[in-house]
Amino acid sequence: MFEELTRRLNSALRDLRGRGKLSEKIVDEALRDVRRAMLEADVNYQVAKDFIRRVREKAIGQEVLKSVRPAQVVVKIVHDELVQLLGGEASTLDLSSSGSTVIMLVGLQGSGKTTVAGKLALHLRSRGKKTLLVAADVYRPAAGDQLSLLGEQIQVPVYVASGKKPVEICAKAKERARREGIDAVLLDTAGRWHIDKEMMQELVDIRRKVAPDEILLVADAMTGQEAVNLAKEFDALLDLSGVVLTKMDGDARGGAALSLRAVTGKPIKYVGMGEKLDALEPFYPDRMASRILGMGDVVTLVEKAKATMDLSEQRKLEEKLRQKTFSLDDFLSQLHQLKKMGPLDGLLDLVPGFEASGIVVDEKALVRVEAMINSMTAQERENPKIIEGNRKRRIAAGSGRTVQEVNQLLRQFAMIQKMVSGMGERGWEKNLLSMRSKRRKGRVYR
Amino acid sequence: MAILNRLKERLSRTRTELIGSLARVVRGHGCLDAELLEQMEEILIRGDVGVETTAKLLEGLKEKSRAAGQLKPGQILAILRQQIEEILGDERSKESSLPLSSTPHVILVAGVNGTGKTTSIAKLAKIYLDRGRTVLLASCDTFRAAANEQLEIWARRLGVGMVKNQPGADPAAVAFDALRAAQARGIDVLIIDTAGRLHTKSTLMEELKKIKRVIGKQIQNGPHETLLVLDATVGQNAISQARLFHEALGLSGILLAKLDGTAKGGIVIAIKDRLNIPVSYIGIGENLDDLERFDVGKFVGALFSDS
CATH class of the missing domain: 1.10.260.30 (Signal recognition particle, SRP54 subunit, M-domain)
Structure with a gap:
């Protein structure tokens, strides 16, 4: 998935590796290529600019250029900055709260919320958590049917209440969860534009009513420069607790991953890696950075x-x-x-x-x-x-x-x-x- | 001119953030120098025009300015507009006539998961229905949960027939049945919905090719249109999607969905510049009527209307 970004970064950095001594000029040339590679991978313009500035500041420092293997040091700086950009420590769901943990999934249309709901439900169920899926999308035709079928496949109950408003559905589902001693409640909300004030208000209302423990933004890994706008809007209104990146098994160059994290400051918690319901993985920033730089992810394997x-x-x-x-x-x-x-x-x-x-x-x-x-x-x-x-x-x-x-x-x-x-x-x-x-x-x- | 106004309104985010910002920096700066070029680069890339196409546009500007001397802001914008029009080519919508090459006229619709295929198909059907054509839908997404149900609801709302099969059935067989049904019923337009798939999954792309083959065997020159639905919020990956789907299927056009919600309409320019596949339709809203034939003149006009 990151191979194109990887290829570009590698070729930019390979030129550096071949040299014993580095000058500012050589570093600048390499960084210009790195910047271009990032922009082509849909990394947000500002994020790429800041990234390059930070790397340059560190790389141009006297010690680096005078060190025995300056190129390796620069590559390491790029790697470390990537890890920083991707979020440092790995972060997953917080299920520690007593009673039912409520997890709300939000995002644009077609980002993959319903599939992620199914995948997370399977993930939680296989960790022994009693889970309830909630169909809070009352707009898209057959959205409830889709969730019900997924629930059937993975043997997780699904709360569907046709004819009710999403806020009410979520509140009722939470009540049921408390009654039945359910550990985790997954709210599958309808897809919406971040600029649709009315629809965004609905999410604010749900949040106020059920006070979710986690609000996860589900975003398509292939999202372009708009990623930043949408992440900002959702975060400003809902104070997200994290991000789930979907469709990472394609050839997305991963720019969205870098941008989303950088502008919201919220961790990427999971990535969707395929159409099957077990294709959900925790997100490890350091491994992802290595992967972007073409070191392969042998640790995960x-x-x-x-x-x-x-x-x-x-x-x-x-x-x-x-x-x-x-x-x-x-x-x-x-x-x-x-x-x-x-x-x-x-x-x-x-x-x-x-x-x-x-x-x-x-x-x-x-x-x-x-x-x-x-x-x-x-x-x-x-x-x-x-x-x-x-x-x-x-x-x-x-x-x-x-x-x-x-x-x-x-x-x-x-x-x-x-x-x-x-x-x-x-x-x-x-x-x-x-x-x-x-x-x-x-x-x-x- | 109601239609033009609607387009203008729906493209307002791209207009203000892409073209509007360009106009602002160009007017504010006065002359074409390195600083202005960098600011323009930033705006174009932020608008998903892409690194390569952006470089091309700016290179063209520099060349003109070398030839013509110092350009005035108005000239810079006019050159930019002209270059964008050149890239987009001469696609003109034929609003009233959507010619049908045969009966039924078969349209195969494909795309990545979540781009909006099913909704776009409903809108496309509406366009034909409004022109007095009869339409049949085929639900060949036999993979995703409740895909049949989703299309079925649209078919009911539109009052058109739909052919489906059990989940897990061979999608090519469903297409075959639907085509047979369309032929038997003398339907004008058959629109085939397929399961979303990532363009990099070769086995799934093979499945699409098979659907296309099966149609081709049953009806001459079928499918008569093969449309790729692209999500306008996708960035430069749109190029990769279009390229691989085109390699597999030989696309007749692109349906660019969700253009209304993004400020990044620049992807239209990038697609057209990098790949020579026409943009046939643009989706500019959530209502059934919000799908339009793509028209370069109207599109560029709507984008540049305030500048």
């Missing part, structure tokens, strides 16, 4: 792996790799572990350089592979060589695939076996990469 992968399983697997006894069963167990880590696309984005590689990953292909392996006997999984014509037909019939697809799987597996047998030591990241599937062929039209 390793943490995800740690959280989901069974370590003893991993050790067994590595042992097998060393002894070259990697079977289809092991392959299947790896598939399962991978799936637990969340949407594959998002995961691979964390691998430095992966996005640029242009490799396309198809999750449905993994489901098909799983079905085929599940249709094999234990003996076949251990020793795929014994799978001949009759067995192939049986596996194909059992998994609802074709013999050609079984053949393809066996071929691919043979390749993987060959690859992994040469890399036992290198661990799971490489295994993960070896499983990427090829660009899918056009689906059969039914």
Whole structure:
């Protein structure tokens, strides 16, 4: 997502890295490129200007230019300033208040409030919080239906009261939450223009009536220079507690992230990384800064792996790799572990350089592979060589695939076996990469 | 001239913040020097005109001033206006006639999540209905929760038919059914709503291509229009969206939604300058009538009306 900004910043800073000594002029040239890169990434004009001024002040200081590796020092200054700009410490929801925590989601139309409501509800539910979703959008057609369906999917109750005013709906929902001992209430308000006085007043009224513990601005990561205006307006009227940035899995250059934080001073708490309901991540300013500067976010990747992968399983697997006894069963167990880590696309984005590689990953292909392996006997999984014509037909019939697809799987597996047998030591990241599937062929039209 | 006044009013934020600010600094400064150029750069970039297009506009000004000597403020603004008109090209709306190339005339509508596809489709349908055409809607967003219901409510309000299928169904199959239905019923215009998708998700873009293929097999030269709905509050990412959707689908035009709420109408200029895809419609309000054919003359006129 930040790759374009990353590329531009890198090329600006690469010129610096190659030099032993720096002059003011060279630093200024590099910073001019950095500024341009930021503006092209939709960073607010003023924010970019201030940023460059701060970096310059620090970088032009005598000690820096005289230091042994001045370029590295300048890069570090840019990195540190980015972290500052992105908000320093990570910040998430405050659920400490006794009774029901009320979280209100606000934003423009189409920023992704309802989807974020669903994602946050799932996030809270999976942390053991009793959660209630509240449909406070009475304007957009079928907004309530959308929230109800999301609630159904993640088994979180949804409060819908048609024919009532949003203020009343929110107040009633809060009452119900208190009665039923619910930990977290998520208010999904209607999208609105920050310049629409009447509609903004409605939010002020809701805030006054239910006194939410958190008011989160949901904003599209692709927002342009208007980001600053809208953040200011919402913050001035509602005193936001934080921001959720959505659609970060696209190629947004991330300027909005930098601007929103800089003008409101409010932390970015979460980022939406995909259409699936588990695609919500906490926001870590330092990691994001590293990511913008092209250092990859290996920390997040390793943490995800740690959280989901069974370590003893991993050790067994590595042992097998060393002894070259990697079977289809092991392959299947790896598939399962991978799936637990969340949407594959998002995961691979964390691998430095992966996005640029242009490799396309198809999750449905993994489901098909799983079905085929599940249709094999234990003996076949251990020793795929014994799978001949009759067995192939049986596996194909059992998994609802074709013999050609079984053949393809066996071929691919043979390749993987060959690859992994040469890399036992290198661990799971490489295994993960070896499983990427090829660009899918056009689906059969039914 | 009620329509022109409405456009002027709805574009008032862009007018005052982009063109109005430019006029102010140019008049206040008097001559074209480095300081004025920097101030103009700031205003243009803040207006989402983009770094590259901004540089181009300012370069053009400098060139003219080298050739013609010191420019007066009025001349600077006139040159700027002329350059913007040149970039925007000669799109003129054909207010009264929206020619239908076949029956049904099939319009495929695509875009990123949350840009306003479904609402824009309702407005587009209204434009055709107002011209006495019959319209059928196809709900090919089989992914997002309650997408069917949302379009269905619009169809009911407009009094037009709608073809849908179960959530999770193949969207191309829904498009096929809808086209068959439109043909059988002798409908004039079929508008196909698709699920929002990020332009970078190649599998989802493949799905769109398939919808287009299926339509093309069923009706000659179909779809007759392929519109990308862009959110006007999006910044330079709009370029990336338009480029990738164009690569996948071959767009016939852009529908720029939500232009009324943003002060950043400069994105229209950036899009047209960077990609040669016409802006066909602009969304300038929340009512059903608030979608207009894009007309360069009227647009530029509304922007520069006070300066």
